């Protein structure tokens with residue numbers, strides 16, 4: 001009876017785990033369906049190592065099963081002690097040399113790919129983006145284009161884009177599973193990596209290094225558009241004039257409240273060196289608010305009134321005067337109408 005219960009429990013656990021893992025296949029957030037150079041190379045390594053390790057496992061299990069059956073204790077032989085052997089020179093050599101060879105077979109391509117992806121030596125003709133990891137958001141600075149933006153990274157399809165990464169505080173890790181491998185983002189030094197996306201689309205990025213209470217909410221998106229759309233996006237971002245008055249009266253009031261409530265000390269609109277908080281230039285085009293909330297007015301009002309509940313430990317909480325509903329709504333109206341360009345996440349993949 002007890003044995004059966006155990007088996008049923010084990011089956012249930014397996015079923016549950018399978019269900020849980022099924023969620024890992026989220027579109028555009030999986031390393032198993034590569035859509036970029038780094039992810040593609042990683043996938044080849046995953047296959048290589050899985051085949052080798054699976055092969056080793058299979059051989060060991062077969063040997064174990066054979067020995068367990070062939071040399072099991074038989075009826076009437078309860079006191080029989082088999083001949084004791086130890087220290088077989090040939091066997092020990094074989095099972096030391098084979099694993100060493102296998103490790104070398106895995107290590108060489110892994111090392112080559114790691115160095116290749118971090119190689120920034122021919123970057124001058126390409127797009128160069130400085131990326132800063134912050135608790136709990138990402139800043140993107142397009143060096144030659146002189147564009148600053150946050151959370152949504154726009155890049156053209158089929159081109160090498162060089163990333164120079166550092167952190168403003170603790171260690172983060174930049175990871176867009178469908179497109180690239182992971183790269184640590186450190187406070188002490190700049191790490192480089194290039195990415196190249198094969199297909200247009202919106203790809204999910206994650207911070208892959210535990211960095212504080214809101215680590216799991218430190219999401220971002222890579223928006224891969226055609227070359228022409230990318231160039232239009234760059235021009236629109238460059239030409240944006242933050243002084244332009246919003247059309248609606250409510251949004252105008254929102255703009256004034258934005259000025260009066262310390263927001264500008266941390267948030268730049270337009271090209272600016274300020275990066276205490278996310279650059280809000282194309283906020284109306286964002287895929288998410290604060291990296292993970294759907295971009296609705298309701299969510300934005302909630303964020304402005306109480307960011308702490310939505311993202312514990314964030315560095316905006318308590319740094320500006322408390323806003324009432326009316327003020328928060330007006331500011332939200334202002335921020336959401338900031339659509340700088342019609343190259344948006346929807347443009348990707350059309």
Ligand code: HEC
Pocket residue numbers: 135136137150151258261262263264265266267276277278279286288289290291304311314315316319320331335
């Ligand atoms: C002390 C600096 C600071 C002040 C002052 C500040 N913020 Fe923030 N704000 C931040 C930081 C830091 C974040 C990023 C939080 C996170 O995602 O962890 C943020 C995030 C945001 C976001 C989400 C941005 C995005 O890219 O999704 C909005 C919108 C925003 N703030 C609006 C405001 C408004 C409006 C005010 C003024 C009422 C304000 N902030 C005041 C630092 C500040």
Ligand SMILES: [Cu+2]
Pocket residue numbers: 133134136171172173207208209210211215218
């Ligand atoms: Cu992080």
